[in-house]
Amino acid sequence: MAGVLDSVNQRTQLVGQNRLELLLFSLGGRQLYGINVFKVKEVLQCPPLSEIPKRNPVVRGVAHIRGGTIPIMDLRQATGYKPLEDIQNCFVIITEYNRSTQGFLVKGVERIVNMNWGDIHPPPRGAGRENYLTAVTEVEGKLVEIIDVEKILAEVSPLPAEVSADVIQDAQRDTVVCKHVLIVDDSTIARKQIQKVVESLGVKTTLRKDGREALDFLKGLIEDGKDPYHELLMIISDIEMPEMDGYTFTAEVRASDELKNLHIILHTSLSGVFNEAMVKKVGANDFLAKFHPDELATRVNKRIEQLNEEGESVE
Known part of the structure; x- marks a missing residue:
């Protein structure tokens, strides 16, 4: 697989233009699957695996790679x-x-393809709620399915989803927060995780699956004669999403006179210095790598405090 993955830095120019690169792979049949190259560190022939006691059956073992032990x-x-x-x-x-x-x-790794997020679509509604897909697309006439990796990780190795008691106590418990939080994420499990954190603080939520849906929701508020800034406490958005990614969504919001003052946190499994630079480039207020309930709850608390200090009613 030498040469399949170049330096990530050579691909950063795609991000922020509603584009991505997919690494295509197979699981033993004709169906092709895809994963964002930005999530990929390395591709290699399966190394020898060591079994671990009481492992989840999905974990075939651990591999010792470049000085580290990695579950496979x-x-x-x-x-x-x-x-x-x-x-x-x-x-x-x-x-x-x-x-x-x-x-x-x-089973096999095919190649890397350059895509536009606009050509990547949510799974068909008939796929059911329990499917493992976040999106589908087409490459050279073949259907490519993008797997909900966050759902798999949550099933194999669940992350703590509860907010610590002391963080909840730090919330504005005497304030009835009528403003709600708009949560934008293509992963069903991620939306539920974020929703649980926010609502544990007594704040209502509105959920959308991608940047396009979220932008349509905001424009709908305007058409109904409502001011989105007074309706929303903040927006918590993923970056990787079909139709419109989080970077493009943020840029669209900032380009609108009616929406430009909204508080946006990009909350993503894409971590790293580069993404923090992109946050500044597109004009987001903050960046937070997934998924730590206390950190997320603290950001929501701080936003409430900020609005109170500015004299902006959250009631």
């Missing part, structure tokens, strides 16, 4: 199919999600 998850098994066989002839995609590194075992 069978992506085929994680999505409800039979485990991959002959794994020594399979590949591992090393990724970084939610501040952790893990490997996904796949």
Whole structure:
């Protein structure tokens, strides 16, 4: 797989232009799957795996790679199919999600394709709520499915979703917050996680699946004669989303006279210095890597405090 992945820095120009690059792979059949290259650290032939006691069946073992120990998850098994066989002839995609590194075992790796987020669409409604997809697209006449990796990680190794008691106590408990938080994320599990954190602070939420839906919602408020700034406490948005990514969504909001003052946090599993630079470029107020409930709750608390100090009613 030498040469499949170039330096991430050479691809940063795609971000902020509603574009991405997908690494295409297979799980043993004809169906193609895709993962954002920005999440990928390395692709390699499956190394020897060491078993660990009481492991989740999806975790086929751990690999010792470049001085670290990385869990290797069978992506085929994680999505409800039979485990991959002959794994020594399979590949591992090393990724970084939610501040952790893990490997996904796949049957084969195809190639990298340059895409526009506008050509990546939510799964068909008939796919059901329990599917493992965040999006679908088409490459050279073939359907490509983009797997909800955050859902898989939440099932295999759940992250704490509760806000600490002391953080809740720091909230404006004497203030009835009528402004609500707009949550924008294509992952069902991520939306629920964020919603649980925000509502634990006594703040109502509105959920949308991508930047296009969120922008339409904001424009709908304006058409109804409402001021989005007075309606919303803040917007918490993912970056990777079909139709319109978080960077483009933020730029669209900032370009609108009616929306430009909205408080936006980009909350994403894409971590790193580059993304913090992009936050400044597109005009977001803050950046937060997923997923730490206390950190997210603290940002919401600070926004309430900020509005109170500015004399802006949140009631």
